[in-house]
Amino acid sequence: MLSAILIILAAIFYTGIINRTKSIASGRKGPGLFQHLSDVIRLFKKGAVYSKTTSFIFQIAPTIYFSTVVIAMLLVPIGNSKGLFSFQGDFILFAYILALGKFFSIIAALDTGSSFEGMGASREALFSLFAEPAFFILMGSLALLTGHTSFHEIFSALHLGSYTTYAIAALGSFVLVMISMVENSRMPIDDPKTHLELTMIHEVMILDNSGFDLGLILIAGYLKFAIYAAIVFNLFVGTIHYEYSIPLFFFTQFILAVFMGLVESFMARFRMSHNPQFIMALSSVALLIFFGVLLIIGKFI
């Protein structure tokens, strides 16, 4: 349970830090560190407008999307502390339960009958399809390296290895950070601040959500950031004592948030047609990791 609490704590700051980094980098005064939270609270206090075209799917989808992210969060360990559910192959459940949320957000977008939201839905389905193999190959390589198949066991065994595991971890964290950018629809895949619906992915899917539902979707996004950052943290830290691991955890989250803020400040969004290539490249990096692992354990041909 400790991991869940830490992730929630980190999620409170994460998006704020990204926003602050962006505003500092562009020389603006910018929103405060907790502006995104007051946005959500404001949304919770508001009423909602529902499209006449929508059905019950649109009503339940944000709730399901939010709860899948929460359950996925419960699977992630931090250092010594296991996730609430920890078993062999829990990362498979992690990926599939997030996919369940994605399924619902896609059909909710189609439920509105809007041409723009359909566009976002189609893109989201395609891009998440490409991001998934990278995650599974990465976990496969780590499973091969450590001989375990659950998040907690893999990560506890990982730090025992040589320096080469850190090289693997560096590549792995690159893959995970990129996956988290795809999953959260951030730069360079998607620009959350764009004003043109034709170029959006995630934002255009939730055009018709308002009030409480929109609040849930936003919180789920904040949580997702912290969840992926927590997995990246796990790649490096292993089972060191809490005194060190908890500060390190927040440090990692901070670094990653600043990194994302900088990427968003200094990079332009890719052309939509280049996105699949970019995401496929992630799978190739994951395969590279896999071959690296094969080299380490001496099974390479």
Next chain:
Amino acid sequence: MEALKLFLTIPLIAFLAMPFMSIKWRGIVAYLAVILNAILSSYIAINVLGGENYQFIFSGNAVTGEIPVRIDALSAWFILIINFTILTGGLYGIYYMREYLTMRNSITLHVTAFILLHTALLSLCGLQNSIVFLLTWEIMALSAFVLVIFEHNKVSTIKAGINFLIQSHVSIIFLLLGFVWVAAKTGSYDFLSISQFTHEHGNSVSLVLFIFLFIGFAIKAGFVPFHTWLPYAHPAAPAHVSGIMSGVLIKIGIYGILRVILLQNTNLEVIGYIIIAFSAISGIYGVMLAILQHNLKRLLAYHSIENIGIIGLGIGIGCVGLGTQNLIVASLGFAGALLHTLNHSLFKSQLFFSAGIVYQATHTVQIEKLGGLIKKMPQTAFLFLIAALAISGLPPFNGFISEFLIYSGLYNWLPSADSGIIITVIFSILALVLIGGLALLCFTKAFGIVFLGNPRHQFKHQISEASFGQILPLYFITALIVAIGLFPNAFLTIVSKPLNLFIALDQNNTSTSIGGNSEILQMISFSFALLLVFTAIIFGIRQMVQRKHAISADETWGCGYTGETKKMQYTANSFARSYYKLFRFILLVFKKEKTVENVFPRHAEFESSPYDKIEKLLIDKPIQSIRFFMGKFTFLQNGRLQYYIIYGITFILAIIAIPLLYEKLLQLIEILKHL
């Protein structure tokens, strides 16, 4: 003995009673016969799963020899799967067929074939005499053919039916070759002689035998590249028949493959790799084509190919696990395959049944013409959604459980695999992940376009929900889908019975190794329960919060555009477009286009139809060249009676002359030899 006699008598009585019934009752009588037989066979099957194997040997006749009927746990598992789908399908079918009651002859033929199909499918699970097995296989193929061509006045239906019939017989040829080969070498038609054959002839010869039998069964199961009949037959058949075909008919191919593996028990590692290769390709290729389909039932048919691929992956992993004495991998693989066989029969029949309801309500299965059905048919939409989630392998439904078992098999295999083979494992994982992602894309499209949004077409008739009786069987299936998802351990205990047969193939083994997995599945079902509870709580909070605030309904936000937006909705084609553009090198789409020209455009049209590249290469091209070759001889068929009489006379003369000449020829050769 008594049970088997009764089993054969029930359909017979039903056939005899048929002429004396009014047309309405014929379906019901047939369904009663099916129920009785299902109860009988399920009773035997449950006893078998309880531990006592069932065996009876008919004396047979001079041609067939003894006809053994042996029902072990594997047969019992398939018998139960068949019975469930046929029972739900039959009940659904009674309501589905109400619209066709005027077609008296067709109905009678249809219900008769339905009983025959059920009896044949069940018998195939027990019969262990290859001649009788093939005869029953033929009965199954023919009765399925009759069921498919119910709407035989449509050209496309007849074409699909004949395609199915021909490919079924290609399958029979391969099986026949395999069985006759065994019989010629061992002198017995008993299935046990396959084990004997393998024992006597060594590994490489048995592998050839396996490949013959595998191709025979793979055609029925629909492995790529033997799948081309499937996307035609499924859409052409009435919905309950498509559901049954996809749910259990193709599974009999899987049963056959599993049975041969049990009997042969050799080359397991090689066999495993062969099956994995076929399955990975089937899985990915099936779903890749499914996404492009704009005919709902054809889309589902391609998904059957995908799911056969997933089942095959499980079987392949299981075989390799057995071959390399890695029993954990073996048990995970086979358990995943066996459970996915059940799972697929559930959600696929449910999808076909709900597609049938859509068809009867709207008279079309063209996805592009549908839309917004969820408001008119909320129950059907809900049931379709459940099945769509399950088939995409998403939690908390049954598809996830079996896919999870197969994933676990692969990940457990990784550490122990050798260097070259490790690539196989990682690519199998990759295949499974891609299948999952593509299935998600496909079913968000299918559900989203058919049931959500605004109607894309103005129908002249009213669209309404089907009657309760027709929807009722779908609720039964849904109950089982949810039950397997939430309580996987209960079902894993049943699966462990047929699983033990495979594990027992390994001589060094003492106990089954499914034990550790039950804890894992326990954890998974806990997390599912938490997911459901948590969702319910959040939803409750949402309702409470929203009660305090103003909730209003308005038009969909059109980004400033306020005009008519129904025609601007995303279509199935546009949803799949970016996917198609990426994978164009594998896919094949024919386009017919008349573009807009000049300043005052008159008429423009665009039509695209997806086609199967493998079918083009493996079926169409050879047929074309055969046709070209045969075309050279059309001058013989000139329609003049005189010529035909000459042909007849030539033929008769040849028949008389050849033996005589043969004698002479032999003498000539003798003389030559003397010289």
